[in-house]
Amino acid sequence: MADKSPAILVTGGSRGIGAAVAELAALDGYDVCFSYRSRKADADRVCAAVEEAGRQALAVEADFSSEGDIVDLWRQAIDAFGVIHALVNNVGVLEPQKRLVDFDEKRLQRIFDVNVIGAILCAREAVRHMSTQRGGAGGAIVNISSIAARFGSPGEYIDYAASKGSIDTMTVGLAKEVAGEGIRVNAVRPGSIYTDIHASGGEPGRVDRVKAHVPLQRGGRPAEIAEAVLWLIADRASYTTGAILDVTGGL
């Protein structure tokens, strides 16, 4: 009997960067479980692409402001695939561009619930599953941060930037905490990438507005982020943990 394929869990895999990671992971030989929030048709498209690459796909609806949904996502992934070798902690949301002086509590709650608390709870489930101290097989976690953590996003979304700063700090701390348990933890900080997220910030064409400031003179493609993520997950990156990799076109 052929060896079972390794399995990966990608959060927010129905569109944008998460979809690119799911599709490249399938081409690299992983079975793929991914979450989406509500866009089932997009999730179905990603399932079809994964299956076309000859791998198994499972799409699970999960809202990252709900701890129950995150726990259930992991339960379904483990039920379907057994051992999950890697987590790509990719879900992230933006609110419309505003100065901090105009923020309200509801907005801040949503950003931090989804981008920080959801990501940390998802990493917790990964550690519970992967830790060799708990009988797991080890694994890799890649958190998707943002170059906003370095620049701060003044006049646009300081709250989002601060949430991604939390992801960087979580990456560094968790990498050290679980290094002896067979788990590597790294982050990728994308620059301006062509996805739908900019529309939720109120400026669908943002990448084209800012690309002149990018040393490579263009926005990035989701597939270019996926390449970095897949490298960090693979055994080729076996000595890399606690790293934060900027994939920004030189910013």
Ligand code: NAP
């Ligand atoms: P995107 O195109 O907006 O896709 C977002 C994904 O997350 C979708 O799969 C969506 O599901 C899911 N999602 C949205 N809200 C959710 C929630 N509350 N709970 C659970 N899932 C939810 O985003 P993206 O641009 O690919 O961004 C992916 C990650 O990269 C984010 O962490 C983002 O902060 C980071 N990033 C992006 C850029 C960029 O320029 N695009 C730059 C730096 C960092 P549905 O399809 O069902 O809505």
